[in-house]
Structures are given as C-alpha cells and as structure tokens.
Amino acid sequence: MxxxxxLIIIIGITLIGNLLSYLLSLIHVGFPGAIIxxxxxxxxxxxxxxxxxxxxxxASFFIDNMGIFFVPATIAILNHLQIISENxxxxxxxxxxxxxxxFTATYYAAKLTLYLQDKYGRRKQKDV
Numbered sequence: 001m002x003x004x005x006x007l008i009i010i011i012g013i014t015l016i017g018n019l020l021s022y023l024l025s026l027i028h029v030g031f032p033g034a035i036i037x038x039x040x041x042x043x044x045x046x047x048x049x050x051x052x053x054x055x056x057x058x059a060s061f062f063i064d065n066m067g068i069f070f071v072p073a074t075i076a077i078l079n080h081l082q083i084i085s086e087n088x089x090x091x092x093x094x095x096x097x098x099x100x101x102x103f104t105a106t107y108y109a110a111k112l113t114l115y116l117q118d119k120y121g122r123r124k125q126k127d128v
Contacts, residue, residue: 003057003061005054006054006056006059010041010059010062013040014037017033017034017038017039017040041055
C-alpha cells in the first residue's frame with residue numbers, strides 16, 4: 001500500500017507538470033511537463049510539503065531501473081538511421097561543441113564556487 005501511495009504522488013505531480021506545460025503552450029511558451037513536474041517535486045520536498053519518505057521507495061525503484069526508460073528512445077533512433085547517416089558529421093560537431101561548452105561552464109562554475117567559499121569562509125573564521 002505504501003508503494004501505491006508513493007506512485008500516486010509521483011504520477012500526480014507528473015500530471016500536474018504536464019497540465020502546466022499544456023497551459024503554457026496555450027500562450028506559446030514551450031516547456032516540458034516532465035521538467036515542470038521535477039521542479040515542482042523539488043520545491044515540495046524543499047518546503048517539506050512532501051517528505052522524502054513519501055516518495056523514497058518508488059523513486060529509488062525508478063532510478064535503479066532507469067535503463068528501461070531509454071529503450072523507446074533507442075528504438076526511435078534506429079527508426080531514423082537514414083537521417084542520421086546523412087547528417088552524422090553535424091551530430092559529431094554538435095556533440096563536440098556541447099562537450100566543450102559544458103566542460104568550460106562546469107570548470108568556471110567550480111572555480112567561482114571555490115573562490116566564493118574561500119572568500120566568505122575566511123570572513124566567517126575572522127568573525128568567530
């Protein structure tokens with residue numbers, strides 16, 4: 001019964017996210033419902049409306065079996081092999097550019113975080 005309750009909470013939040021996505025699409029703002037649902041779940045967990053124990057068991061199951069959710073995407077890719085084979089070099093360029101951009105952004109974000117921790121960490125130590 002506990003798993004059923006957790007599943008209803010997760011599915012309910014996902015449905016709310018999809019509904020909000022649909023409402024946003026009416027004003028020509030495209031945003032995936034799954035992402036809205038994840039943000040909503042995060043906020044509800046953050047403000048403790050939903051406790052971690054209310055979704056932990058079912059969420060762990062989904063995370064442990066995440067590979068199953070990639071099967072439909074893989075099949076869709078196999079159905080479009082002709083398009084991919086015609087444009088393979090574009091995909092390679094996109095992947096390389098995305099890698100360099102994300103790697104660089106991660107580097108500078110970590111560097112900024114360390115700088116801020118160092119700057120404000122020393123100030124707290126001086127005040128104490």
